[in-house]
Amino acid sequence: MHHPIGADTPEPNPEDVARGLAELELHLAGQVPAEQPAVDLSRGETKRVKALRAEVAEAHLLAQLQDDDTPLLLDTVKVRKRRKQAGEAARLHQLAQDPTMRAWQAARMRRLLVAGAMVALALALAWSTVGVQKFAADGASLWSPAWIIAWLVEPFLSLALMVVVGARAYIGTHGQPIESPTLARIEYLFLALTLGMNAWPHLAVSSFEEFSFSQLMLHMLGPIVTVAVVTALPIILAAFSDLDHGGTGTPRTGPSYRANVEALTVRARALIDAGELPADAGAGKIRAALGCGMDPARAVRDALTRGQASGGAA
Structure with a gap:
C-alpha cells in the first residue's frame, strides 16, 4: 500500500543527505576513465595520428622526387674541376700545334741548349786550367x-x-750555321793544345812525376768535354735550323715538297745564269737567295750538283 508523501513520511536528516551525495560521487568516479588522450576537438585527431599522417605525406613526396633525375644531371665541384682541367689541356694541345707556338718552343729550347753547352764548355776549360798551369x-x-x-x-x-x-753558336741559332773548314781547324788546334798540355805531365814517358792513370784521366776530362761540346753544338744547331714547324702546311716529303724543290731549283739555275748566285753555292747562300728553309736549300744544292755532274759527263 502506497502512502502519499505527506506527513507520515519522515524527513531526511542532513547526515543522510551527505552520505547519499558521497555515494553518488563514488559511483560516478567509477564510471569515468582516469586518463583521457589529448583530442584535437577541431579535427578529432590525436598527436600520433598527426605524426603518422605527416610521415606518410613525406614518404609520398620522397617517392615522387626519387623518380626525378635532375640532380644527377648537375655537375659536382669535382666534375667541374676535372672538366676545367680537360678543357685547359685540350686548348694547350691545340696551341702546341700552332706553327708560331712550335717555332717559339724550338727557339726557346735552342737558347737553353746553347746556354747549357756554353756553361759546360766554360767549366771544362776551367777544369783543364790546372793541368795547363802545371x-x-x-x-x-x-x-x-x-x-x-x-x-x-x-x-x-x-x-x-x-x-x-760563341760566334758559330750565335749565328747558328739564327738559322745560318757557319760551315767553314778554317774555323773548324782553329777549334781543333786549340783543343789539341789544351789536351796535350793536360796529358803530358801524367804520361809514362814524362819525367815530371810517376805515371798515374787516374790523374791522367782526370786531367783529360776537361779537354774531352770541350771536344764533345764543340763537335756536337754545330750539329745540334743545324738540326734546329732544319725543323719544319708546319707554317706552310706542306709536308717535308711527297709530291708537294718535290714540286716546291723543283721550282726552287729552276729559280736557282736562273740566278746562276744571271751571275747572281755562284754555281757551287752552298746551302746557306741558296737559302738566302731563294728565301726558303735550310732543308729545301740543301735539296736544291744537291739537285744543282747532280745537274752539273750529268752535264760534265755528257
Missing part, C-alpha cells in the same frame, strides 16, 4: 813570375776558343 810552370817555384804567368796560358786559349764557338 805544364806551363815547368817546375817553377811557388808565386814566382813564371808560376803566376803559367795560370794565364789556359785562359787566353779558352777565350780564343770561346770566341770561335
Whole structure:
C-alpha cells in the first residue's frame, strides 16, 4: 500500500543527505576513465595520428622526387674541376700545334741548349786550367813570375776558343750555321793544345812525376768535354735550323715538297745564269737567295750538283 508523501513520511536528516551525495560521487568516479588522450576537438585527431599522417605525406613526396633525375644531371665541384682541367689541356694541345707556338718552343729550347753547352764548355776549360798551369810552370817555384804567368796560358786559349764557338753558336741559332773548314781547324788546334798540355805531365814517358792513370784521366776530362761540346753544338744547331714547324702546311716529303724543290731549283739555275748566285753555292747562300728553309736549300744544292755532274759527263 502506497502512502502519499505527506506527513507520515519522515524527513531526511542532513547526515543522510551527505552520505547519499558521497555515494553518488563514488559511483560516478567509477564510471569515468582516469586518463583521457589529448583530442584535437577541431579535427578529432590525436598527436600520433598527426605524426603518422605527416610521415606518410613525406614518404609520398620522397617517392615522387626519387623518380626525378635532375640532380644527377648537375655537375659536382669535382666534375667541374676535372672538366676545367680537360678543357685547359685540350686548348694547350691545340696551341702546341700552332706553327708560331712550335717555332717559339724550338727557339726557346735552342737558347737553353746553347746556354747549357756554353756553361759546360766554360767549366771544362776551367777544369783543364790546372793541368795547363802545371805544364806551363815547368817546375817553377811557388808565386814566382813564371808560376803566376803559367795560370794565364789556359785562359787566353779558352777565350780564343770561346770566341770561335760563341760566334758559330750565335749565328747558328739564327738559322745560318757557319760551315767553314778554317774555323773548324782553329777549334781543333786549340783543343789539341789544351789536351796535350793536360796529358803530358801524367804520361809514362814524362819525367815530371810517376805515371798515374787516374790523374791522367782526370786531367783529360776537361779537354774531352770541350771536344764533345764543340763537335756536337754545330750539329745540334743545324738540326734546329732544319725543323719544319708546319707554317706552310706542306709536308717535308711527297709530291708537294718535290714540286716546291723543283721550282726552287729552276729559280736557282736562273740566278746562276744571271751571275747572281755562284754555281757551287752552298746551302746557306741558296737559302738566302731563294728565301726558303735550310732543308729545301740543301735539296736544291744537291739537285744543282747532280745537274752539273750529268752535264760534265755528257
